[in-house]
Amino acid sequence: MLKKTLLSASVALATMMSTTAFAAENVDLLITDATVLTMNADKTVYQQGVVAVKGNKIVAVGEASLADDYKAKRVLDVDGDIVMPGLINTHTHASMTVFRSLGDDVPDRLHRYIFPLEKKLVSRDMVRIGAQLGNVEMLKGGVTTYADMYYFEDEVAKTVDQIGMRAVLGETVIKYPVADAANAEEGIQYALNFIEQYKDHPRITPAFAPHAPYTNTTEVLQKITKLSLEHDVPVMIHLAESDRENEVIAERSGGKSPVAYMADIGALTPNLVGAHVINVDDADIALLQKYDVGIAHNMSANIKSAKGVSPALKMFDDGLRIGLGTDGPMSGNTLSTIDEFNQVAKVHKLVNQDRAAMPPVKVIEMATIGAARALHMEDTIGSLEIGKLADIIVIDTQAPNMVPMYNPYSALVYSAYATNVKHAIVDGKVLMQNRDILTVDENSVREEALLFADKVRETVIASGEEVR
Amino acid sequence: MLKKTLLSASVALATMMSTTAFAAENVDLLITDATVLTMNADKTVYQQGVVAVKGNKIVAVGEASLADDYKAKRVLDVDGDIVMPGLINTHTHASMTVFRSLGDDVPDRLHRYIFPLEKKLVSRDMVRIGAQLGNVEMLKGGVTTYADMYYFEDEVAKTVDQIGMRAVLGETVIKYPVADAANAEEGIQYALNFIEQYKDHPRITPAFAPHAPYTNTTEVLQKITKLSLEHDVPVMIHLAESDRENEVIAERSGGKSPVAYMADIGALTPNLVGAHVINVDDADIALLQKYDVGIAHNMSANIKSAKGVSPALKMFDDGLRIGLGTDGPMSGNTLSTIDEFNQVAKVHKLVNQDRAAMPPVKVIEMATIGAARALHMEDTIGSLEIGKLADIIVIDTQAPNMVPMYNPYSALVYSAYATNVKHAIVDGKVLMQNRDILTVDENSVREEALLFADKVRETVIASGEEVR
Incomplete structure (x- = not known):
């Protein structure tokens, strides 16, 4: 009886392994080699971690080995950077x-x-x-x-x-x-x-x-x-x-x-x-x-x-x-x-x-x-958990202010600048890549704001207040 | 007598203008179109201002028109950015x-x-x-x-x-x-x-x-x-x-x-x-x-x-x-x-x-x-004053956090990131240009630090303390 169970178990294991190797699940995005701060209830942190995204949802979060289970349209190797909600x-x-x-x-x-x-x-x-x-x-x-x-x-x-x-x-x-x-x-x-x-x-x-x-x-x-x-x-x-x-x-x-x-x-x-x-x-x-x-x-x-x-x-x-x-x-x-x-x-x-x-x-x-x-x-x-919407950011840990990083929470809180954010994903879509926003034209946004600022200056001055 | 004086004055003026036009002073670096915060005793601020550097010293600071007085080996047009000590x-x-x-x-x-x-x-x-x-x-x-x-x-x-x-x-x-x-x-x-x-x-x-x-x-x-x-x-x-x-x-x-x-x-x-x-x-x-x-x-x-x-x-x-x-x-x-x-x-x-x-x-x-x-x-x-050593920085005012800029002091204090610094000049030499450091290799500096950090981790663990 013991033997049979062991045998069944090993057959099951072999089947599972072959499934993994030959029928990896298709996903849209796989983030690899990340310092993943899940912010789940246990505050689990994965070193060299992985996050898989399908459509607008997170379908997997875990250790490096998890990557083998997925075939991704796009792989984002972040080379140790922080990946967080x-x-x-x-x-x-x-x-x-x-x-x-x-x-x-x-x-x-x-x-x-x-x-x-x-x-x-x-x-x-x-x-x-x-x-x-x-x-x-x-x-x-x-x-x-x-x-x-x-x-x-x-x-x-x-x-x-x-x-x-x-x-x-x-x-x-x-x-x-x-x-x-x-x-x-x-x-x-x-x-x-x-x-x-x-x-x-x-x-x-x-x-x-x-x-x-x-x-x-x-x-x-x-x-x-x-x-x-x-x-x-x-x-x-x-x-x-x-x-x-x-x-x-x-x-x-x-x-x-x-x-x-x-x-x-x-x-x-x-x-x-x-x-x-x-x-x-x-x-x-x-x-x-x-x-x-x-x-x-x-x-x-x-x-x-x-x-x-x-x-x-x-x-x-x-x-x-x-x-x-x-x-x-x-x-x-x-x-x-x-x-x-x-x-x-x-x-x-x-x-x-x-x-x-x-x-x-x-x-x-x-x-x-x-x-x-x-x-x-x-x-x-x-948080980065299975079933949640894929709103994910990547923080550059190679910037001089982030080197070295002994504790990622501490580095984020005491050292990070807003400009250390490298990529941003919302609802499964990469909206910012290497600090370039992909969905709107940053320059024209700025130009419109600068033009409006001239109007603001004129209005303040006309009201007898100082622009200060 | 009045006429003569006027005549002399106009001759003097003409001479001065021709001097300006035909014998501009040679300088090494001319920074133009700057929001110059001089930080002198009067806290003078120049819009579209100019700073001229010769050798390791500041030789001129002032309004845009000052640029005509100098012939520069190198001109840095900063397009409205903040220039400050x-x-x-x-x-x-x-x-x-x-x-x-x-x-x-x-x-x-x-x-x-x-x-x-x-x-x-x-x-x-x-x-x-x-x-x-x-x-x-x-x-x-x-x-x-x-x-x-x-x-x-x-x-x-x-x-x-x-x-x-x-x-x-x-x-x-x-x-x-x-x-x-x-x-x-x-x-x-x-x-x-x-x-x-x-x-x-x-x-x-x-x-x-x-x-x-x-x-x-x-x-x-x-x-x-x-x-x-x-x-x-x-x-x-x-x-x-x-x-x-x-x-x-x-x-x-x-x-x-x-x-x-x-x-x-x-x-x-x-x-x-x-x-x-x-x-x-x-x-x-x-x-x-x-x-x-x-x-x-x-x-x-x-x-x-x-x-x-x-x-x-x-x-x-x-x-x-x-x-x-x-x-x-x-x-x-x-x-x-x-x-x-x-x-x-x-x-x-x-x-x-x-x-x-x-x-x-x-x-x-x-x-x-x-x-x-x-x-x-x-x-x-x-401060940026004539005769002082040319230690000068340029702050990017086009970054979204710096737009618009009604008061440069306020923008610097309440909005600027360290990463908004664009250029840095010390002792008259450009040491950083568009955030690239020209005198040392930033990557090898980081790599050496990361290697040493591994040693720090080992030492902390060996001492029975946590790396935290």
């Missing part, structure tokens, strides 16, 4: 690249500088031109998915469709008159039309983006919550970000924090993604966890504006859905979350007075699977 | 690139991880291999001058000589046995030999580098001070950096701060450059100013190790000699001060709770003329 930027305003760095350190900049400028210059053209530039910058910096909040989001959607990236695009709702809506109600209608238009797009998720609790009424926030549940779309909002917000909401709610107020009015749901989330106490954090809210942590923008440091480490350690974001280019000011890594790792060490706090692996988790969780997309993106 | 890294340990990121977040890393590792691995070869890689990384990141503290500094000097950069190289003196000296006295002798060897080098300034007040005796610190004044060479030291230092020095001096102790023993002189300078109060700052001490501000390393934030903004505003440094690659972890810009600008805003604090122009000042002042080299480098 595409980065997910959980909060930005891509179109604002055309305003990047304007009036950077002006006090009360939002109300004194940004809002008036937007009133004069936001248009379909501006949104398209700015988003194009933002897309190029993000893709070159390894961002394959981003969450955007702005106006005319259907224009942003067209640019995302064209370049081939993935995005959650939130149409702004705010109580002031803005370029694409005279009031919040019109904003909601604009959003509904946009949602209808893009609800079936394979790479674009349309969403509501109420600007903030204090810039919308309770009724509007409640209506958006209801509609988001009906249409099953995300709601993105700036939350617990500023002193001004604290004051307005406290007055409105009889002393409540923004998060407690949002819970009270029924606006905390699993569809919600809150950006910033700086001014929260333990009770607020418990509420965010209870309602399964996603959180975008934008360290760089938050410290630049001296707003403070979000308790992101506690939220991460408590298991909340939290990922990294860059905020918009008037705040961040660049759009790759690689630029956040260093600051996230270091500033949390500083404020916790602990050099072991926020180790690199947590930062990379917040940039990938954590960010996917923040957007409730962890079933499809955020 | 080469960056000066006031504190690093370049050779430690071979250890970069090892044990990054280990508590008590210096004594538990770094010192034991150095004991086993520091050698002439290691110092040379690491410095070569550090040089390449710095030059590619726009650093044209750096201040180094390590062992076998004569090996570092050879690499600096070869690549063509400028450096202040400090030979370490420490009370423990180290690779190139059994004790502090031997370290002093090593330094004296090194100083003798390099005192006349046009680009290399040899120096003493007592490791820190708490790792040297009072007698050694006093002897070095005396010798530095006799030989007119700098003294570089880690100063007011750690709690441990505070404790040891307080015990040694009856409760004094490190800076007050150094003043007491006569070790504060204009030759001294203190790195870090975190734990200082107003009285300490007044002492540093009184004795005209230079200061290296290493934000990134200081917050990564959770040591705290130096009051660098106050020291800068008080007029102290202060410049940016990266610290070594086990601390920083990259070696271009461009990587510090963002963090310096933002973390000072955070700790001062003021979004207008530490504006970009101050950061760029601390990276250039401020850093030159910290090293007491402001008469020869740190």
Whole structure:
């Protein structure tokens, strides 16, 4: 009996081996000789690893020997470079690249500088031109998915469709008159039309983006919550970000924090993604966890504006859905979350007075699977696992700043530049190869942005402000 | 009389014009169409500006029209890119690139991880291999001058000589046995030999580098001070950096701060450059100013190790000699001060709770003329002015992260990557052109470093520690 079993086993093994040798599975892309950071639950890392892609999905991830099982239309030997999930930027305003760095350190900049400028210059053209530039910058910096909040989001959607990236695009709702809506109600209608238009797009998720609790009424926030549940779309909002917000909401709610107020009015749901989330106490954090809210942590923008440091480490350690974001280019000011890594790792060490706090692996988790969780997309993106969508980036480890590499997480967090991203694959398609974007013409994107910048300069000067 | 004067004037003008047209001055290099940040006392910026270089010196800086006055062997039309003084890294340990990121977040890393590792691995070869890689990384990141503290500094000097950069190289003196000296006295002798060897080098300034007040005796610190004044060479030291230092020095001096102790023993002189300078109060700052001490501000390393934030903004505003440094690659972890810009600008805003604090122009000042002042080299480098040495870098403003550019200081501080540096000129020679280093072979530098890294891995594992 023992003998028979052994015999069967060896026959089975021989059959399997011959299958492997003579009937390798056809795939579209095979990445080989990679330092693969899977970002799966075990944080498995493969040296000389392999990733196989068929159509828009990952069909295999593992050791070098796995390569023998596949016959690929295209093989990408990356010679030891890091292969990891595409980065997910959980909060930005891509179109604002055309305003990047304007009036950077002006006090009360939002109300004194940004809002008036937007009133004069936001248009379909501006949104398209700015988003194009933002897309190029993000893709070159390894961002394959981003969450955007702005106006005319259907224009942003067209640019995302064209370049081939993935995005959650939130149409702004705010109580002031803005370029694409005279009031919040019109904003909601604009959003509904946009949602209808893009609800079936394979790479674009349309969403509501109420600007903030204090810039919308309770009724509007409640209506958006209801509609988001009906249409099953995300709601993105700036939350617990500023002193001004604290004051307005406290007055409105009889002393409540923004998060407690949002819970009270029924606006905390699993569809919600809150950006910033700086001014929260333990009770607020418990509420965010209870309602399964996603959180975008934008360290760089938050410290630049001296707003403070979000308790992101506690939220991460408590298991909340939290990922990294860059905020918009008037705040961040660049759009790759690689630029956040260093600051996230270091500033949390500083404020916790602990050099072991926020180790690199947590930062990379917040940039990938954590960010996917923040957007409730962890079933499809955020890690390199069988069955997930093939959003993959390759990081050059031969650049002098990346040599030598003892620990890939540490090298990424403390040493990498956004410009070390070499290739980017989204939905199974190579969108960037050796830093050349294959789907749009980077030069014409830049030229259009530079032309628009001249208009911005003229407008600022005409308004009596300085271009500074 | 009036008529005659006018006539004379017009004759003079005609003569001058003909001189300009027919006898333009010969120069070696003319940079044209530049956004020139001179970093002179007035912070003059020229749009479409010009810089002329003859031999190793700057002979003209100004408006576009100036170009007509010169006939150049070589013209570099930079098409609007930023042209600025080469960056000066006031504190690093370049050779430690071979250890970069090892044990990054280990508590008590210096004594538990770094010192034991150095004991086993520091050698002439290691110092040379690491410095070569550090040089390449710095030059590619726009650093044209750096201040180094390590062992076998004569090996570092050879690499600096070869690549063509400028450096202040400090030979370490420490009370423990180290690779190139059994004790502090031997370290002093090593330094004296090194100083003798390099005192006349046009680009290399040899120096003493007592490791820190708490790792040297009072007698050694006093002897070095005396010798530095006799030989007119700098003294570089880690100063007011750690709690441990505070404790040891307080015990040694009856409760004094490190800076007050150094003043007491006569070790504060204009030759001294203190790195870090975190734990200082107003009285300490007044002492540093009184004795005209230079200061290296290493934000990134200081917050990564959770040591705290130096009051660098106050020291800068008080007029102290202060410049940016990266610290070594086990601390920083990259070696271009461009990587510090963002963090310096933002973390000072955070700790001062003021979004207008530490504006970009101050950061760029601390990276250039401020850093030159910290090293007491402001008469020869740190700004683009007639008569100064031609250490010049060109920053690509067409990269997506740099588009558009409303304010060049802001773009540099909040948006630039070290990889946006396009060309680097030191002592009038183009050392890097379109990111290609012309004086050393980058590939062989990397290959040597990668081979040495294998040895480092083996050594760490053999010692029972993890490679992490």
